[in-house]
Structure formats: structure tokens, C-alpha cells
Amino acid sequence: MGERVLLGDEAVALAAVHAGLTAAYGYPGTPSTEILEYLIRHREQHGSPRAQWCANEKTAYEAALGVSFAGRRALVTMKHVGLNVAADPFMNSALVAITGGLVLAVADDPGMHSSQNEQDSRLFADFARVACFEPATHQEAYDMTLEAFDVSERFEIPVMVRLVTRLAHSRGIVRTGDGRGENPSDKRGQAASWILLPANARRRWRALIERQRDIREYTAGSRFNTVEGGPAKRFGVITTGLARNYLLENLADLPERPALLHVGAYPYPAEAIRAFVAPLARVLLLEEGYPYIERALRGIVPPAALEIQGRESGEVPPDGELNPDIVRAALGLPLRQGVTLEGLTLPNRPPQLCAGCPHGDSLHAITSALASIPGAVVTADIGCSTLGALPPYNAVETCVCMGASIGMAKGAADAGVRPVVAVIGDSTFLHSGITPLMDAVKDGTPMTLVILDNKTVAMTGGQPTILSSSELVTLVHGLGVPPGHLHVIEAHPRRASENTETLRRAVGHPGLSVVIAVRECVETVKRGKREKPSAAAGEVRP
Amino acid sequence: MKFDIILAGVGGQGVLSLSAIIASSAMREGLAVKQSEVHGMSQRGGAVLAHLRLADGPIASDLIPRGSAAMILGMEPLESLRYLEYLDRAGAVVSATTPMANIADYPPLDQVLAAIRSLPRAYLVEAEALARQAGSARASNMVMVGAASPLLPVALSTLEHFVETAFAAKGAKVVETNLRALHAGRAAAAVIP
Ligand code: SF4
Numbered sequence: 001m002g003e004r005v006l007l008g009d010e011a012v013a014l015a016a017v018h019a020g021l022t023a024a025y026g027y028p029g030t031p032s033t034e035i036l037e038y039l040i041r042h043r044e045q046h047g048s049p050r051a052q053w054c055a056n057e058k059t060a061y062e063a064a065l066g067v068s069f070a071g072r073r074a075l076v077t078m079k080h081v082g083l084n085v086a087a088d089p090f091m092n093s094a095l096v097a098i099t100g101g102l103v104l105a106v107a108d109d110p111g112m113h114s115s116q117n118e119q120d121s122r123l124f125a126d127f128a129r130v131a132c133f134e135p136a137t138h139q140e141a142y143d144m145t146l147e148a149f150d151v152s153e154r155f156e157i158p159v160m161v162r163l164v165t166r167l168a169h170s171r172g173i174v175r176t177g178d179g180r181g182e183n184p185s186d187k188r189g190q191a192a193s194w195i196l197l198p199a200n201a202r203r204r205w206r207a208l209i210e211r212q213r214d215i216r217e218y219t220a221g222s223r224f225n226t227v228e229g230g231p232a233k234r235f236g237v238i239t240t241g242l243a244r245n246y247l248l249e250n251l252a253d254l255p256e257r258p259a260l261l262h263v264g265a266y267p268y269p270a271e272a273i274r275a276f277v278a279p280l281a282r283v284l285l286l287e288e289g290y291p292y293i294e295r296a297l298r299g300i301v302p303p304a305a306l307e308i309q310g311r312e313s314g315e316v317p318p319d320g321e322l323n324p325d326i327v328r329a330a331l332g333l334p335l336r337q338g339v340t341l342e343g344l345t346l347p348n349r350p351p352q353l354c355a356g357c358p359h360g361d362s363l364h365a366i367t368s369a370l371a372s373i374p375g376a377v378v379t380a381d382i383g384c385s386t387l388g389a390l391p392p393y394n395a396v397e398t399c400v401c402m403g404a405s406i407g408m409a410k411g412a413a414d415a416g417v418r419p420v421v422a423v424i425g426d427s428t429f430l431h432s433g434i435t436p437l438m439d440a441v442k443d444g445t446p447m448t449l450v451i452l453d454n455k456t457v458a459m460t461g462g463q464p465t466i467l468s469s470s471e472l473v474t475l476v477h478g479l480g481v482p483p484g485h486l487h488v489i490e491a492h493p494r495r496a497s498e499n500t501e502t503l504r505r506a507v508g509h510p511g512l513s514v515v516i517a518v519r520e521c522v523e524t525v526k527r528g529k530r531e532k533p534s535a536a537a538g539e540v541r542p
Numbered sequence: 543m544k545f546d547i548i549l550a551g552v553g554g555q556g557v558l559s560l561s562a563i564i565a566s567s568a569m570r571e572g573l574a575v576k577q578s579e580v581h582g583m584s585q586r587g588g589a590v591l592a593h594l595r596l597a598d599g600p601i602a603s604d605l606i607p608r609g610s611a612a613m614i615l616g617m618e619p620l621e622s623l624r625y626l627e628y629l630d631r632a633g634a635v636v637s638a639t640t641p642m643a644n645i646a647d648y649p650p651l652d653q654v655l656a657a658i659r660s661l662p663r664a665y666l667v668e669a670e671a672l673a674r675q676a677g678s679a680r681a682s683n684m685v686m687v688g689a690a691s692p693l694l695p696v697a698l699s700t701l702e703h704f705v706e707t708a709f710a711a712k713g714a715k716v717v718e719t720n721l722r723a724l725h726a727g728r729a730a731a732a733v734i735p
Binding site: 005007030031033034113114166167169170171172173242245246248249250323324325328335336337338339340341342343344345346347348349350351352353354384387391459460461 | 552553554565566569574575576577578579580581585586587588589602603604605606607608609610611620621623624626627628629630631633644645646647648649653654657660661662
């Protein structure tokens with residue numbers, strides 16, 4: 001029992017501990033990273049529960065699923081686009097008979113502060129037909145996560161807790177309970193419910209569909225879905241997640257208090273929403289994310305007597321995150337005026353590579369090697385190395401998703417582009433780059449892969465990578481990269497000319513070549529978090 | 543009572559720790575606190591913005607509405623100007639003077655400082671020089687807390703107490719340096735018109 005100041009992410013983590021967690025897995029990704037970081041610190045101090053970074057979100061999800069299979073409680077954490085990677089186990093885990101509570105904490109990034117898209121994970125929960133909680137406060141992040149484990153075991157489904165950036169990375173006060181112990185290890189011997197052969201899968205899918213009624217009944221009665229009506233009201237507001245906070249911020253300025261309905265537990269309470277809007281002439285939908293309930297409410301045949309306002313009709317912007325001012329405008333209230341600056345235009349200050357970053361040296365070598373070759377293409381990937389797309393480098397032409405640099409380079413080469421260089425960080429390579437490299441090796445694709453080995457997951461704050469630098473070389477060699485065309489260089493200014501020369505040779509090779517550019521991230525060096533970089537440089541001749 | 547603070551700076555300048563110092567001191571005085579931070583991409587040398595809200599009652603939004611911040615506290619002069627739309631017209635800007643010119647089109651510094659001076663309530667603080675005089679350039683944050691302190695709804699003694707406990711593990715010398723930095727900042731803000 002007690003009160004603590006926690007990030008939204010940390011409130012989820014602590015609740016999982018108090019829910020009797022046995023193990024947590026994840027892959028770093030803003031804004032979800034601090035959930036597992038909290039649990040890893042907790043484990044260092046208390047010895048349990050197990051908390052561990054994995055190679056990617058899919059392996060993390062599957063490990064969590066195995067814990068659940070053994071009857072124990074598991075948490076798996078990722079950012080929204082990470083769930084695309086884990087979609088296969090996520091979707092199918094809705095069909096198995098979950099025994100130990102399995103909670104997926106996924107952090108969306110509306111507004112794309114640090115992401116490639118702003119997909120709304122609530123739709124993913126709907127797609128898988130599982131329950132989802134969407135906290136609006138730190139306290140709810142804690143309370144909902146606790147409850148999510150119970151709901152998971154009660155309905156034998158994985159349960160999602162959907163966070164967004166502004167809660168994940170906000171600090172607030174949380175009152176905590178005492179917590180319970182772990183579940184005993186208990187594999188219930190109902191293997192048929194876990195073997196998704198077609199005959200079993202059809203049976204399990206039907207069972208999941210039949211359970212929907214019970215799940216809906218549960219969320220309909222949930223304390224996280226609230227209504228404040230009044231028969232005389234003609235205007236109502238439906239909020240989901242954080243939107244409620246922004247509404248509350250402005251409520252006192254409205255001439256009359258509207259009817260209010262808030263959704264924090266999904267499947268959304270359709271019956272309650274129908275009853276809520278029945279007496280209204282106008283309803284405003286405020287959702288932190290896609291117009292999810294809004295689209296359901298509008299339907300194909302919109303209700304005739306109800307004016308529906310929201311993202312689809314323009315009262316709320318169609319994209320981006322909400323804030324108190326957007327909600328204020330949607331409510332028809334005049335914006336408060338701040339101070340304006342006269343006579344000076346402020347230049348933007350976009351993110352950039354840290355001073356002395358090894359990626360800068362690698363990008364420099366790549367651009368110098370390609371300088372005299374018209375039509376050369378560089379594909380890039382997710383992480384700090386993406387910053388090579390910005391000035392002063394302007395070095396890369398694509399950045400789509402984890403690992404895409406390699407697959408896209410292969411495709412571009414197949415389409416006749418020469419030369420093609422793919423650039424990817426070590427952690428991103430281990431996450432999603434191994435399989436496309438295997439394709440390229442098998443095919444002898446004429447392309448050059450540059451792996452920027454900074455020995456850490458840098459963008460998210462310096463988490464350890466799965467493999468060390470030497471293990472990485474062994475792995476790439478083991479994938480069958482042709483001997484003599486695997487180069488290991490040191491990404492350092494003092495090696496600038498020889499690195500450019502190595503790159504030039506690699507790019508000139510008419511088949512597949514790989515260059516691993518090694519030097520530790522200067523941020524982790526500063527923090528002294530990792531061992532000193534080895535002086536590994538030169539060509540590997542296996 | 544409510545007191546909203548926009549904290550601005552450049553990734554790597556310690557904007558979040560600045561925010562944390564004020565937040566924990568406010569909490570010690572029994573105030574409610576919400577603090578919204580940035581992590582990830584923008585921390586790589588980009589513009590960094592944190593919202594810190596203090597109140598004696600519940601706080602709904604994690605984000606500060608436009609036109610309602612009582613203070614913009616800036617670790618860098620250009621960044622102190624970036625979020626003026628959030629500032630209440632009666633609000634104050636407390637800004638460090640040392641530029642972080644990691645962009646090619648950084649305007650002439652005298653223009654930036656003049657723009658800050660032209661605001662109705664502006665406090666420019668030579669945070670880095672004062673921190674160095676106090677014993678460590680790394681105490682710039684603490685100078686800025688000191689400079690902001692006469693306006694904050696938090697007693698100086700509470701801030702002092704924070705410094706004493708937060709740095710206790712690092713030894714008496716570090717505590718002294720940071721206390722000196724805190725007081726130097728407070729004194730500097732007092733003499734600026
Ligand atoms: S965090 Fe590390 S890898 Fe990322 S830009 Fe800075 S030095 Fe480079």
C-alpha cells in the first residue's frame with residue numbers, strides 16, 4: 001500500500017508485479033520502453049519476476065504465451081508498430097485457452113512523435129476479438145492492468161492495455177495495493193485447445209465468438225465505462241482514453257454541462273451508447289486515436305435525428321493527437337491567447353545524430369563511396385541511423401519499417417537499380433534483418449548491406465542488444481555471406497579514407513557484400529554502460 | 543491555485559531533471575503534480591519540451607492549454623521563445639543565455655536575447671557562468687531552479703531540502719556546489735529588472 005509518483009508506463013509495470021507476474025518480455029520502442037525498464041530494475045533489486053528484452057516483438061509475445069501456457073501470468077510490452085511484428089502470435093493466441101493471465105501492454109504514438117505511423121491498437125484488439133483497457137490516468141493505468149490479468153484468466157483470452165504517448169511518458173500519482181503472489185505452475189493438460197490444427201482452430205474460433213457475449217456483458221458493467229446523463233440534455237460528449245482529461249480541462253467554461261459518456265474498457269458498451277445518444281440532438285466524439293466509436297456510431301445508415309461531430313466531420317482534426325486546445329475548439333469555445341513573438345522567425349531544431357556519433361562516420365563513408373556513381377540508391381531503416389535522412393547527410397532514400405532496408409534493397413536490385421546499399425543498425429538487423437538477408441544471400445543479389453554496429457539499442461535509450469559485435473559477425477558469416485565480401489570496419493574519423501575505400505570495393509562487387517561498421521554509441525560510452533569497443537577492424541577471411 | 547510551467551531546451555540539456563527537481567519539491571509541499579515528458583527521437587539534439595503542472599487540487603490534462611502557463615523556463619534562449627503561445631499574458635519567461643547553436647540557421651544571439659528582453663516579464667540568467675562560479679558547469683540546472691524560485695509556489699527551504707537529500711549520496715561537496723548554484727540563480731533573478 002502506498003502512493004508513488006510514476007510514469008504511465010511504470011504504473012503498468014508495477015501493477016503487473018502486484019498482479020503476481022511471473023515473467024515480462026518486450027522489445028524497446030518509444031513510448032513503451034519504460035514498462036520493461038522498470039521491471040528489469042525491479043528484478044535487479046528483488047530477484048523476480050523475470051523481465052527480459054527479446055530479439056523482437058514476435059519472440060517476446062511467444063515467450064509470454066509460453067508462460068501463460070504453463071498457467072502463470074505474463075506481460076508483453078511493445079509499441080504500436082511492434083504489434084504488427086507480433087500480429088501472428090497475437091491474433092492466434094486469442095483462439096487458445098489462455099490459462100495464466102496474459103496481458104499485452106501496447107503503447108500507441110498518436111501524433112507520431114517517434115514513429116512511422118499512428119495506427120490505433122484498439123482496432124487490433126477488435127480484430128483479434130479480445131478485451132482492451134484504455135487508461136486515462138496513472139491510477140487507471142495501474143488499476144486496469146491489475147484487472148486485465150483477472151479478465152484474461154476469466155475469459156481465457158489475452159487482454160490488451162492500450163497506452164498512448166502522453167500517458168506513457170507523463171508522471172502522476174498512483175495509489176497502490178498490496179499485490180498477490182504468482183500463480184503456481186499448472187499446465188492444465190488440455191492440449192487440444194492449444195493445437196491450432198484446422199479442426200481445433202475452427203472449434204476454438206467458434207468458442208471465441210460465443211464468448212463475445214460474456215465479454216461484452218462484462219465491459220458493459222465495467223466501472224471504467226461511465227455515463228453521466230440527464231433526460232433534459234440535448235448535447236452529449238463521448239470520450240475515450242485521454243480525451244476525457246482534455247474535456248474536463250474545458251468543462252467549466254461551457255455554458256451548460258453536456259451529457260457525458262466515457263469508454264475505458266472494450267468491446268465498447270454498444271447498448272449504453274445507444275441509450276446515451278437516444279435523447280440527444282448532437283453528440284461530439286473525442287477519441288485519442290482513430291474515429292473508432294465514431295465510425296461505428298455513424299454506420300452506413302447514419303441515425304437521422306442525431307448530429308454526430310468528430311474527426312470524420314471536421315470538428316476534430318482527422319489525424320494527430322488531441323490536446324486541451326483542440327478539444328476546446330471542438331467544443332466551440334474561444335481559444336485562450338498566449339504571447340506572440342514579433343520580428344523573429346525561429347528556425348526548427350530537428351533531431352540529429354549526437355556529436356561524434358559513429359553513424360556519422362559510416363554515413364560519410366557511404367556518401368563518399370557513392371559520390372561519383374549516378375543512380376545509386378541507399379535504403380535505410382528504423383533507429384538512430386534514420387537520422388541520416390536529415391541534413392547534413394541527406395544520405396538515404398527510404399525508411400519504412402524494421403528490417404525493410406534489406407528487403408527493399410533486394411527488390412530494387414531485382415528491378416535493375418545499381419548500385420543499391422542498405423543501411424541498418426545492429427539491433428534492427430537482429431530484430432528483422434536476418435531473414436531478408438537470407439533471401440539476398442540465397443539469390444546472390446547484387447547489393448551491399450551496411451550494418452551499423454553501435455553495440456546498443458540507441459534510439460530508445462541504450463538497451464543491450466541480443467548479440468555482441470563478434471557474435472554478430474559470426475551470425476552474418478553463418479548466413480552464407482560470400483567469403484571475402486564480409487568486411488568489418490571501425491566507424492571512426494581516423495579511418496575515414498580506408499573506410500571509404502572499403503565501401504567502394506564492396507559496392508563495386510557485382511554480387512552481395514556486407515560491411516559491418518563497428519563503434520559504440522557515444523551516449524552509452526558516456527554512461528559507461530557497456531564494455532569498451534574491441535579494436536575489431538579489417539576484413540574477415542573465413 | 544494552479545501553476546503551469548513549460549520547460550524548454552535542447553535534447554541532452556537536462557530539461558527532464560530540471561522538471562523533476564521542481565516536481566518533487568512541489569509534491570513535498572503537498573501539491574498535486576503532473577509532468578509530461580518527451581522521450582525518443584527528439585532527445586537526439588532536437589527541441590525538447592516538457593509540461594509541468596502544479597495545483598492544490600486535481601489536475602485533469604497532462605498537457606498545458608495554450609495561454610495558461612505561468613512560466614516558461616528555458617535552458618536555451620532560442621528554445622525559450624519557441625512556446626510563447628502557451629504563456630499566459632501575465633506569465634514570465636526565465637531563460638538561460640548560453641545558446642546551443644547546433645543548427646546552421648541559428649539567428650544572431652543578440653537578436654534572440656533582445657526578443658526575450660522585449661517580453662513583458664523576462665529574466666535572463668547567465669546560468670552556465672554562475673554554475674561554474676558555484677563549482678561545476680553541470681549545476682546550470684540548479685541555477686535555473688534558483689532563478690525561477692521566487693516565482694514558484696514552492697518555498698526556497700523545500701528546494702534546499704531537495705538538493706540536500708538528492709545529492710547526499712554524492713558527498714558534501716556536491717551538495718554545497720548545488721546549494722551555491724541554487725542561491726546564485728535566485729540572487730541573479732532578483733537583480734534583473
Ligand atoms: S544515441 Fe548513439 S547511436 Fe544514436 S545518435 Fe547518439 S551516438 Fe549515435
